[in-house]
Amino acid sequence: MSYAAVTALVVLAVGLSTLAPCLLAPVTGLRRSPGATLLLWQSASLAAVAAALLAAPVAAWGAGSRHPALLALAVLVSGGMALRLLVSGHRVGTGLRRLRSHHRDLVDLIAAPRDRPAIGLPAGRGLRVLDHPSPTAYCLPGHRGRIVLSAGTLDRLGPEELTAVLAHERAHLAARHDLVLELFSVLHHAVPARVRCEAALSEVHLLVEALADRRALHVTGPVPLARALVTLHEAAHPDATLGAGTTTARTRARLELIAAADAPRRWQSVLMVTSSLVVGLTPWLIAVAGL
Amino acid sequence: MPLRFSGLGDLERAVMDTLWAHGPGLTVREVHERLSDRDLAYTTVMTVLDRLAKKDLTTREREGRAWRYSPAHSREELTAASMRSGLQSLDSTDRRQAMLHFLGDAEPGEIADLKAALAEVERRHD
Numbered sequence: 001m002s003y004a005a006v007t008a009l010v011v012l013a014v015g016l017s018t019l020a021p022c023l024l025a026p027v028t029g030l031r032r033s034p035g036a037t038l039l040l041w042q043s044a045s046l047a048a049v050a051a052a053l054l055a056a057p058v059a060a061w062g063a064g065s066r067h068p069a070l071l072a073l074a075v076l077v078s079g080g081m082a083l084r085l086l087v088s089g090h091r092v093g094t095g096l097r098r099l100r101s102h103h104r105d106l107v108d109l110i111a112a113p114r115d116r117p118a119i120g121l122p123a124g125r126g127l128r129v130l131d132h133p134s135p136t137a138y139c140l141p142g143h144r145g146r147i148v149l150s151a152g153t154l155d156r157l158g159p160e161e162l163t164a165v166l167a168h169e170r171a172h173l174a175a176r177h178d179l180v181l182e183l184f185s186v187l188h189h190a191v192p193a194r195v196r197c198e199a200a201l202s203e204v205h206l207l208v209e210a211l212a213d214r215r216a217l218h219v220t221g222p223v224p225l226a227r228a229l230v231t232l233h234e235a236a237h238p239d240a241t242l243g244a245g246t247t248t249a250r251t252r253a254r255l256e257l258i259a260a261a262d263a264p265r266r267w268q269s270v271l272m273v274t275s276s277l278v279v280g281l282t283p284w285l286i287a288v289a290g291l
Numbered sequence: 292m293p294l295r296f297s298g299l300g301d302l303e304r305a306v307m308d309t310l311w312a313h314g315p316g317l318t319v320r321e322v323h324e325r326l327s328d329r330d331l332a333y334t335t336v337m338t339v340l341d342r343l344a345k346k347d348l349t350t351r352e353r354e355g356r357a358w359r360y361s362p363a364h365s366r367e368e369l370t371a372a373s374m375r376s377g378l379q380s381l382d383s384t385d386r387r388q389a390m391l392h393f394l395g396d397a398e399p400g401e402i403a404d405l406k407a408a409l410a411e412v413e414r415r416h417d
Contacts (some may be wrong), residue, residue: 109303109369259412
């Protein structure tokens with residue numbers, strides 16, 4: 001039994017769930033590798049959960065079988081945290097699904113499917129066009145995914161820009177970015193409100209947008225995508241649209257990433273290796289603790 | 292033309308369209324008559340209207356032995372409500388924050404800032 005290893009496990013649990021998100025969120029340089037950075041975020045989250053759930057039982061077990069009360073307490077602590085996670089998962093999951101299913105019903109009710117290609121609009125089963133002059137473009141993820149555009153979007157965007165927007169939304173749906181965000185949302189809400197890091201949640205949102213932008217870049221190149229972003233942002237009507245990433249700061253950040261799209265991407269392998277190390281940290285500490 | 296309807300969503304849309312066009316205050320029989328070219332069973336129309344009422348998309352009042360159905364919202368209201376994204380709306384706090392950001396952000400100076408960022412993309416890639 002190594003007390004140092006047990007202490008390290010506790011520090012890891014607390015550090016990864018409260019401190020790490022706040023330290024990682026401001027490192028904007030990582031946005032240039034959104035996929036690898038999201039992997040690091042996911043690894044850190046996984047490691048935080050594992051360390052948090054196992055720290056108390058490992059410590060109590062290490063103290064020996066002379067203290068059955070200690071072991072019971074440890075199981076209670078871990079059980080409480082597991083329960084908190086499950087409750088958060090349930091709340092976020094059911095809330096999101098109810099919201100989206102309601103939203104999808106609504107969209108299906110007022111916008112006819114566009115199975116046949118219209119002018120400048122490729123065919124797509126899940127495509128819906130709202131009859132509204134303000135521009136909007138978003139997707140409704142899930143079992144029957146939808147991409148929703150408005151008449152205002154079709155009016156304002158040229159064919160190439162429209163292709164970029166559709167490629168972006170299709171990337172969200174195909175890669176199930178909603179599930180990635182749902183995981184972070186569950187963990188975010190499982191942590192006590194006082195130590196939650198709002199910047200972290202906002203950063204992973206931006207990373208997901210940057211990832212979808214990368215897909216769109218492959219399809220149309222940078223200029224149509226950037227033009228579409230600015231047009232959608234500029235003409236957006238305040239009480240009508242809350243499309244993907246409509247805050248100016250977020251759109252600005254995405255434009256900067258698009259401008260730097262063909263710059264060499266560094267840190268990719270460093271991020272990958274760090275991710276694996278972070279995941280391996282908990283099992284390693286448990287092994288060192290002498291179990 | 293029964294094949295024009297591939298699912299319940301299409302039926303609901305046709306029934307709502309009828310209520311918007313010929314309502315408010317239609318009975319099941321009146322809706323059924325308006326949709327006569329669709330070859331639907333009377334009970335199907337009744338079921339759809341009942342579902343729409345449960346989803347709070349229609350309101351109904353009893354008149355004698357029949358219910359009279361009206362749209363709960365105009366098509367324009369529902370369209371405006373659907374203009375907001377689903378992916379971002381993680382919970383009400385997040386949504387409210389995003390909305391506040393958004394309202395605070397819509398300033399000419401910031402649009403100019405975005406235009407400058409766009410010019411940079413065009414300079415580097417055109």
